[in-house]
Amino acid sequence: xxxxxxxxxxxxxxxxxxxxxxxxxxxxxxxxxxxxxxxxxxxxxxxxxxxxxxxxxxxxxxxxxxxxxxxxxxxxxxxxxxxxxxxxxxxxxxxxxxxxxxxxxxxxxxxxxxxxxxxxxxxxxxxxxxxxxxxxxxxxxxxxxxxxxxxxxxxxxxxxxxxxxxxxxxxxxxxxxxxxxxxxxxxxxxxxxxxxxxxxxxxxxxxxxxxxxxxxxxxxxxxxxxxxxxxxxxxxxxxxxxxxxxxxxxxxxxxxxxxxxxxxxxxxxxxxxxxxxxxxxxxxxxxxxxxxxxxxxxxxxxxxxxxxxxxxxxxxxxxxxxxxxxxxxxxxxxxxxxxxxxxxxxxxxxxxxxxxxxxxxxxxxxxxxxxxxxxxxxxxxxxxxxxxxxxxxxxxxxxxxxxxxxxxxxxxxxxxxxxxxxxxxxxxxxxxxxxxxxxxxxxxxxxxxxxxxxxxxx
Numbered sequence: 001x002x003x004x005x006x007x008x009x010x011x012x013x014x015x016x017x018x019x020x021x022x023x024x025x026x027x028x029x030x031x032x033x034x035x036x037x038x039x040x041x042x043x044x045x046x047x048x049x050x051x052x053x054x055x056x057x058x059x060x061x062x063x064x065x066x067x068x069x070x071x072x073x074x075x076x077x078x079x080x081x082x083x084x085x086x087x088x089x090x091x092x093x094x095x096x097x098x099x100x101x102x103x104x105x106x107x108x109x110x111x112x113x114x115x116x117x118x119x120x121x122x123x124x125x126x127x128x129x130x131x132x133x134x135x136x137x138x139x140x141x142x143x144x145x146x147x148x149x150x151x152x153x154x155x156x157x158x159x160x161x162x163x164x165x166x167x168x169x170x171x172x173x174x175x176x177x178x179x180x181x182x183x184x185x186x187x188x189x190x191x192x193x194x195x196x197x198x199x200x201x202x203x204x205x206x207x208x209x210x211x212x213x214x215x216x217x218x219x220x221x222x223x224x225x226x227x228x229x230x231x232x233x234x235x236x237x238x239x240x241x242x243x244x245x246x247x248x249x250x251x252x253x254x255x256x257x258x259x260x261x262x263x264x265x266x267x268x269x270x271x272x273x274x275x276x277x278x279x280x281x282x283x284x285x286x287x288x289x290x291x292x293x294x295x296x297x298x299x300x301x302x303x304x305x306x307x308x309x310x311x312x313x314x315x316x317x318x319x320x321x322x323x324x325x326x327x328x329x330x331x332x333x334x335x336x337x338x339x340x341x342x343x344x345x346x347x348x349x350x351x352x353x354x355x356x357x358x359x360x361x362x363x364x365x366x367x368x369x370x371x372x373x374x375x376x377x378x379x380x381x382x383x384x385x386x387x388x389x390x391x392x393x394x395x396x397x398x399x400x401x402x403x404x405x406x407x408x409x410x411x412x413x414x415x416x417x418x419x420x421x422x423x424x425x426x427x428x429x430x431x432x433x434x435x436x437x438x439x440x441x442x443x444x445x446x447x448x449x450x451x452x453x454x455x456x457x458x
Contacts, residue, residue, distance in 0.1 A: 027056065027060060027074070031052050031055060034052065034055070034078070035052050038051065042258070044230045044261040044264075044265060047085065047260060047261050047265070051082075051085055051260075054081050055077055055081050058081070059074055059077055079288075085260055085263065086285075087263050087270055087287040091244060091269030091271050091285070092284070093124075093272075094215055094243065095186065095215065096215070097215040099179075099180075099186075100133070100176070100184045100185060101186050101216070102186075102189065102212045102213070102215060103188050103215065103216040103218060104189050104205075104212060104214040104216070104218070105190050105218055106191055106205055106217060106218065106240060106242075107193055107220035107221060108232055110193070110222065111193065111220045111221055111248060112222065112248035112249065113190055113191070113193060114136070114138075114147050114148050114190055115151060115248075115274075115279075116220050116274060116282070117134055117148060117151075117152075117188050117190045118154065118157070118279055119272075119274065119281065120218075121157035122157070125155070125156050130185040131185045132155075132157040132158070132184065132186045132187075133159075133175065133179045133182075134152045134157055134158070134160065134187075134189075135148075135171060135172070135175035135187065135188070135190070136149075137168035137171050137172060137189060138191065138192040139163075139164045139165075139171070140164070141192070142164045144190070145163070149161075151279065154279055155279050160178055162175075168191070168192065168207075168208060169208065172189060173211065175189070176212065189214070197235045206239055209241075215243075216244060218244045218245065218246050218271065218272075219233065219236050219237075219240075219244070219245050219262075219268065220248060221246070221258055221262055222249050223247045223249050223250045224258075229261065230258075230261050230262070230265050233262045233265045234265060236266075237266045242266055242268040244269055244271035244272075245266060246270075246273070246282075247272070247274065247285070250274060269285075270287070271284070271285055329425050331384065331390075331421060332389045335389070339378070376407070377417050379407040379408070379409070380404075380407045380414055381417070382407075383402075383404075384403055388403075395418065400414045400415065
């Protein structure tokens with residue numbers, strides 16, 4: 001995420017931390033570099049000017065000059081002002097309304113409105129325990145209606161049917177009436193987008209807003225749009241009383257400028273960030289944690305949340321009990337470990353949240369290659385019979401050849417996997433007698449089980 005900006009600011013942070021003495025000269029030099037990094041990342045010029053002015057004022061004030069560690073203090077100022085540019089802390093979604101609480105989704109075509117609508121539905125169902133109905137008012141793109149139907153079903157919400165020959169206002173009124181009669185907590189309205197801003201689009205969405213009186217009007221913007229995102233944000237701000245922003249495609253190779261610009265341009269808080277294409281890839285946006293990621297400080301809180309959510313506690317508990325009782329760690333358990341890693345979003349997703357100094361050490365490791373290696377291991381184990389998985393000692397030359405053919409790999413790959421498995425099996429034997437439970441408790445610090453799990457097979 002915002003890799004170019006993160007790389008430049010991380011390097012600057014290291015230089016700033018090393019400054020034993022802060023002068024107007026080295027602050028000016030440092031801020032020039034920051035300004036260039038922000039402009040190259042497509043941050044809007046007025047936002048850059050304001051940010052630089054705020055940092056300079058505080059950097060040359062008593063806060064830094066009187067500090068025993070001026071370099072570190074300067075870094076904290078940059079971090080704090082970066083967070084302030086994107087908003088303060090977390091802006092929660094507002095559902096304080098007579099049910100159904102109506103949420104209107106606005107934005108250009110291609111920004112990811114329809115997928116985001118389903119992601120938000122899933123979030124509200126799982127995190128807020130709400131009964132959610134979705135409806136599409138995009139009558140110009142029939143595929144959009146079908147797409148919303150599909151992703152709504154995947155999200156576990158209910159979809160209200162609409163057809164291209166209906167008027168958006170009629171659809172909205174019918175959906176609202178249905179939501180009231182069937183006691184839905186939230187109605188999510190996906191609106192039409194265009195490839196560019198036009199009067200017809202703005203009039204339609206203004207009329208929808210007036211008719212529905214939504215409790216939230218969320219502006220969905222593509223983080224990869226760059227300067228265009230700022231122009232779009234201005235147009236929607238003038239047309240609608242926006243209450244929040246959803247940034248999509250933050251996991252893409254974006255310059256990251258939109259994240260730093262839209263908050264200041266619209267005056268509306270960033271409420272959510274799309275961090276993957278999966279339906280659970282929607283994070284509540286935390287400005288301070290996001291600023292830490294941009295500065296290469298990582299986001300350990302998000303990492304812990306992601307791992308905790310991905311860990312199958314029941315499976316981990318069974319594994320702990322199995323090892324403790326002295327039963328052997330077999331290839332089924334090894335496969336379970338690999339699948340848990342996939343459930344957590346994979347290696348690249350986890351690495352994105354680590355501080356830059358840690359990811360730099362792992363820099364030699366090709367993430368794509370590592371992900372493929374994990375999938376290859378999974379394929380090899382799935383090519384084995386249930387008996388072979390339970391008793392790996394049976395796997396000799398003939399079986400290895402059959403397994404390799406089934407998985408589409410060379411026999412050497414099967415040998416390598418079996419060797420890694422033996423190493424992990426040896427570690428598990430050492431954990432016999434409660435050692436595994438202690439290790440998990442140390443890793444997770446959670447009640448009863450411990451929330452952690454043994455070393456992942458990669």
